[in-house]
Amino acid sequence: MSIRNKNNEVISYIKKEYLKSENDWHLGFSGGKDSSASLKLIYSAVKELDYYHKKIYVLFCDTGVENPIISQYVYDLFDKLQKENDAENLPFTFKILKPKLNDRFFVKVIGRGYPTPTNIFRWCTKKLRVDPINNFIQSEKSSFVILGVRLNESQQRDRTINKYKLEEKFLLKQNNSVNRIIFSPILYHDLEEVWMTINSLKYPISLNAIEIRKIYKDAESDCTSIRLKNQACGSSRFGCWTCTVVRKDKSIANLISNGYDQLEEMHEFRNWIAEFRDNINYRCKYRRNGQKSLGPITLEGRKVILEKLLKIQYESNFNLIDKEEIDLIYELWEKDKKSSNYREY
Numbered sequence: 591m592s593i594r595n596k597n598n599e600v601i602s603y604i605k606k607e608y609l610k611s612e613n614d615w616h617l618g619f620s621g622g623k624d625s626s627a628s629l630k631l632i633y634s635a636v637k638e639l640d641y642y643h644k645k646i647y648v649l650f651c652d653t654g655v656e657n658p659i660i661s662q663y664v665y666d667l668f669d670k671l672q673k674e675n676d677a678e679n680l681p682f683t684f685k686i687l688k689p690k691l692n693d694r695f696f697v698k699v700i701g702r703g704y705p706t707p708t709n710i711f712r713w714c715t716k717k718l719r720v721d722p723i724n725n726f727i728q729s730e731k732s733s734f735v736i737l738g739v740r741l742n743e744s745q746q747r748d749r750t751i752n753k754y755k756l757e758e759k760f761l762l763k764q765n766n767s768v769n770r771i772i773f774s775p776i777l778y779h780d781l782e783e784v785w786m787t788i789n790s791l792k793y794p795i796s797l798n799a800i801e802i803r804k805i806y807k808d809a810e811s812d813c814t815s816i817r818l819k820n821q822a823c824g825s826s827r828f829g830c831w832t833c834t835v836v837r838k839d840k841s842i843a844n845l846i847s848n849g850y851d852q853l854e855e856m857h858e859f860r861n862w863i864a865e866f867r868d869n870i871n872y873r874c875k876y877r878r879n880g881q882k883s884l885g886p887i888t889l890e891g892r893k894v895i896l897e898k899l900l901k902i903q904y905e906s907n908f909n910l911i912d913k914e915e916i917d918l919i920y921e922l923w924e925k926d927k928k929s930s931n932y933r934e935y
């Protein structure tokens with residue numbers, strides 16, 4: 591089937607599905623090609639409708655440690671998309687969500703002394719990426735979520751998708767969720783068709799194929815939309831700039847070699863902190879439960895990390911940590927100093 595016919599089939603399906611129920615829709619957006627193609631399809635379909643009886647929320651989760659090139663791109667893009675939507679009275683709301691203050695990356699690492707995440711101790715994904723979206727959707731009582739998930743990317747992914755596929759063509763049932771249905775408009779698109787969709791669909795005009803391609807080209811790697819083993823975060827194209835789950839952050843390294851020099855110090859910091867985690871001189875000899883074992887990063891160690899982070903924040907001109915996070919970090923340090931459950935030696 592030609593891509594034109596394939597997309598027309600999806601667009602007809604979206605129009606029918608939109609009119610079917612009252613519940614608002616939520617589209618998870620990462621800035622990557624899969625969620626961009628999904629948005630193009632949804633937007634094109636909705637533009638063809640005569641009336642809009644429910645909202646469509648497009649959600650981007652800003653973890654606070656997003657690759658700044660990507661988050662800047664998405665913030666600017668959402669601004670343009672919202673204006674485009676409002677000018678046409680369409681039902682889209684473009685929304686940026688953030689994790690709770692207590693759950694932020696640096697509050698956990700520098701405030702509480704969590705070692706940076708690994709595949710074995712991966713405390714971050716749920717708190718930073720999953721919960722903010724889930725909390726928002728639950729508060730909206732929606733049961734219909736749109737994600738750019740695709741078949742035929744790998745056998746492992748196909749197995750996961752097939753496990754949750756429903757009888758209806760583009761629908762999946764969400765893991766652990768009784769009521770939530772996932773709709774992927776690009777479930778049967780291959781990589782080339784995803785790019786063809788982004789290139790060929792005109793709306794929304796603000797979602798510019800050339801810009802997306804440039805970011806991909808500069809990062810020189812392909813992306814995926816479901817988490818695979820040993821990958822950082824599937825739903826986010828570039829993941830967190832601080833991610834220590836991956837052994838090397840190739841996309842940041844590639845961006846630097848393509849002229850994004852301002853990321854260099856952040857990249858060095860990420861590599862440094864991955865080693866610092868294992869420096870036992872800066873780790874408590876006791877856990878918080880009193881067990882004699884490798885515990886949190888010591889107060890001295892956390893101070894070292896904060897100082898280094900503030901230095902690169904100053905030098906890079908990026909906002910790498912919010913003031914409210916720093917305030918909470920100092921509060922948590924004071925608590926540890928007074929707590930009988932906290933023991934360094």
Ligand code: SF4
Nearest residue numbers: 714715823829830833
């Ligand atoms: S990108 Fe890495 S640090 Fe960020 S949430 Fe995912 S696994 Fe954790």
